[in-house]
Amino acid sequence: MKPSVGVFICHCGNNIAGAVDIEKLKANACAEGAECVEDHPYLCSAEGQSLIKDRVNALGLERVVVAACSPNVHERTFRECIGEAGLNPYFLDIANIREQCTWVPSEDPTGRAADIIRSSINAVRHARPLDNITVKAEKSVLVVGGGIAGITAALALAKQGIRVHLIEKSPTIGGNMVKIGKVFSPDKLTEDCSMCSLAPIMSEVAKNKNIEIKTRSKIAGLKGHAGDFSVTVEHEPGFVDTKKCTSCGQCASVCPSLTDDEWNAGLCARKAIYKPFPQAIPAAYTIDEKACKKCGNCVKACGAGAIDLEATPFKETLHVGSIVIATGHKELDPSDKYELGYGKYEEVITQTELARLLAVNGPTSGKLEIPSTGKAPQRVVMIQCVGSRDEKPGSIPYCSKICCMVALKHANYIKDHFPGTEVYICYTDIRATGSYENYYREVQKKDVTFIRGRVGEVLKNEAIVVRVEDTLGGGPVELEADMVVLSCALEPSAGTIEAARALSIGLTPELFIKEKHPKLDPASTTARGIFVCGTAAGAKDITESILQARAAASKVAELVSAPIEIEPKFAVIDYDKCTSCGACIKLCPYGAAYSNGRISIDPLSCIGLGGCILRCPEHAISLPGSSDSELYARIDGMLKGEPKMIAFLDENIAYVAADNAGVNRIPYPSSVRIIRVPSIMRLEPKHLIYAFERGAAGIFLGDGTTNSPEGAIRANVAKRVEELKRAVAVAGIDPLRIFYYEAYLPHYRGLASRMERFDQELSAMEKPPCPIASCEKRTAEIK
Amino acid sequence: MRIALKKQVIVNSDHRLSHVCGFEKCMQCGRCTASCPAALIYDDYRPRDVMRKLQLGDIDSVMPYLWRCGQCYSCAARCPRNNSVGAGILALREKALATGVAPENIKAVASLIHKNLHQRGETFLPYMLDFIGEFGPRTTMRCRDNGNRRVRLGFDRDDARMQPIPADSMAEIRSLMEMTGYKGDNDA
């Protein structure tokens, strides 16, 4: 028993009524077996909608076709309308007879409109009831990395009532910002103490009840999907109970073992049992296992009984709704750049080492001196772009963004605090963007000498000599120096690469975390539900890290703070057919398919392209609203009479471009009949063969999703088009009857002209071979 | 300088200029000049300048300085854009010789090398050591008998090798030289 269908045709004032014969269309609709056929000047009006609802209720209509403007204008309106009348909102189909019919200059708009309406009537009879689903994510987040980005994100989320697990690899949070000593301030034209800004935030994190800090912790593995992750976290022992430790320091005074102090860039030593720095959080001592001799002196000395040398590593599993990666960066190690003498000459240091030297809490208590000799330098030469903007092996091709400002900051500080010291900066470009230009100008005024040239090498010939060209006319220069400071590139930290591997998310060629769409979706990674912020995603300064941390926090909040309603546009698995072969898991570019006992599709990650449908060997996957029967029905509806060009257009780009063509009254061939699909990846050979055997002269495939952040992958689309062409060739149809066009939203003229061109090519070919009668057997076989 | 608004016809048919030199992407950072031994010695030569002139299409002004380069490729090894000034220099040198704007002493070298290749299929021959100037009395004395010593070691006196290249191979080599338009004084 076919469900009863009501067809409502809108005049749209004169937009539709002025171009087509409404009465004829009504008669056609009746002829198709519609139980109710009405027309109205403005169906979208309150009166028009009332008409629909009245008819539905009065006649017990089970399906509704609205023949009017584009679904992109009022589909939602009419769904709500029939919903109010008691019908499932997805029992509606819109016949686009305005943008894609009456607004397109052509010979027989009435004929075209009749086809479009018939197609909708056919399809709506196959519609299934659908509902939005609600996804409730775990209201918690794992933040990986406790630097400025991680703790900003953690606080932003905690303050919204979201539970935060903050894990950090080292014994304390704080990250690279702890080491830099000073931050530059463009409005004050001076340097602020970085710890003064950072430590209060660190304290806040410690005090916030919604944040649990776990230091000496790393990600070991991941299961699950957005909203429902199970993360395995590994904890290394610090051998000191941070709750019992009072930071009295007795343990360190009796510890016999010394090692390099990494918080001072290795420029001085610390004990194996140590507190990283006074403001460390957790505020406790910790033991460096590699340096520890296990002598037990500290245990004896500890009045609080906080030390347990037998502590062991352990793992735990955390259930969280979302993950934020904030694993930071490291300074490139210039030891392999033999031509710069780092590691060979004690006078050559990095900007981080200089920052520690100039820091009041550093190894020299803020005195500028050459680390090994203790002498104050007369001339400091800074070398920019060490390992940055460099395509040679061992370097990074991009600009590290902050090193120009770091050099200016240190130059300014040295000039202010160590007057009489000469400072030279050898640069390729000075990148002081925005109001940082003021800073650059002020530093120039302090008599810092700028040489525009990328340094070739640093040698020792009696004195240290820096070889550079003054490209602004001075020629090759041999600059003597007694301290050389290398402004090294920012590289991804080891933790960043480890986290990416553990979470199976994409990395850029330089091994930073790959942002899903660096321009339009910068805090997202390639995995739904996992976000990134800070230098883990690429070189940036503190301000940008904070901005990105807040962006990531905002995205986490969208996901986890309240249940999310999702439209039923995602793929669904029929478990009667699924054999758990896992093919869909391997091929989905969005990682939407996952195994969880059985194969599942994450509604949050699936964007509904339908590419997986063809690939499932058991044909167990389907897209609601785009079932095989609906597609066949639409094709049937379009193909009555003369051979037509069926145009399958993706709903987001190509279909909208076609609407735009109509809005601009651009003509395209009268034979074109447009069918909206999620993407042409939904199409299978059987659909095309069906269309040809029902009398289609040609099939136009338009898809523009490859240009947007959430769309098909271009290579996959090209592959699919080739596959479709081959399959129809095997079925005896000329593959030149298929035309693929990569659509662009603004290029609706291009869409029209391609259809025109294809139409001409088709006219040059022989008439399509297939009369409808002999097809029916074949189509029955295909179905 | 004035860059006139007329169509510039630049024929860049040398593979080294179009694919190896890379002057289009040169950022003029000067690392090549900072690393160049010739730039250290000669005030009038800066590899970065050569790249700049190529960028501006002003090749003529660079012609006199082409012969400063010692072809060590320190520029190529250090360039952050993976360019090679050295390769560009070779392309320009070929052009200079083809159009006759090379210095006379370079033309003499060209002539000599062509002769060596044409006669023996080798570029550097034992007699050229006589060319290479004064190296001090002790060295001159120690090395004056090297002609005999090479024979003692089994090498031909006048050829670089133990045996000269056989005649049929020499015919092939000469043929290739001619086919590729490599002309010397002894060619018609």
Place this chain on the structure above:
Amino acid sequence: MLNALQAVPKDNYYLFKSCVTCSIYPGIEKSIRYVLDRLEANYTDDPRHSSCTGFGYHAGVVPLKTNLALNARNFSLAACSKDKNIVCTCPTSYGNLKECKEILSRDKALRDDTSGALAKIGKSFDISSGVNHVSEIFLARLDDIKAKAIHDFRGVKAVTHHGCHYSKIFYKDVASGNFERPTVVDDIAKGLGCEVLDYSERSLCCGMGFHYTMLDREYPRTILKRKFASIKKEMPDLIITQCPGCTFNLDYYQETLAEAVGSLDIPVLYFSELAALALGADPYEIGLDMHAVPVEPLLERLGMIGGKR
């Protein structure tokens, strides 16, 4: 050591002779053959290959197309030989052959022209042979050399100099160390017992300069003054090289530059001469008497000669 070392062929070498090497130091070639024979390596000494023309090419006097055609012919000969792995004595040959191979692989027009020219002389176009420098071969087989060595150079302090064309043109392919600090020769020297010292101008070109050798001696002299001044600070017993041109420059100029940098008298040995001596070769059989700076005092000190002539 990098992956480039793992890719070095272990046998079947097409010996690519160098006109610079054999014109100035024919003993170097003899020492290479000596070592390869002792290693029982299979190699072909084909009389038919031409010079790579690199000396003339880099002087700028050999046109590109001629360079490509002559070397395509050389590649063709190697491909038809029973031993196809091209091994060069001179870094300029190494760099030039590799460059010809790369250009011919990438540029269809040049490839078509070149293979057309080859066809006219009855040769096939086949540039499949790999190209290595003989120092890479020795490094790959260093263990075998050490196993057969009867002398070692313990107590000898050496500095090394790598040919610019070995490390700076194909900078990704350096077999040991990296292009800023190649250590192929260092590894061989250390393997044979030398103590290898660093010096500040290690990566500076020797200043041979191709056309400069025949024209303007100011260029090599000025560069060598820097180079020698830096080497002299380390007071080595020996300078070890991997290029005949560098060997020539570092060897022949010591006497006349003594005035500027102080007396040097540091013997210069190509690494294969060192290896051959280690394996027991007679110094005169490998032509060490053809060197400008006397090698004899060092050999006497090491007991390798006893006043023999």
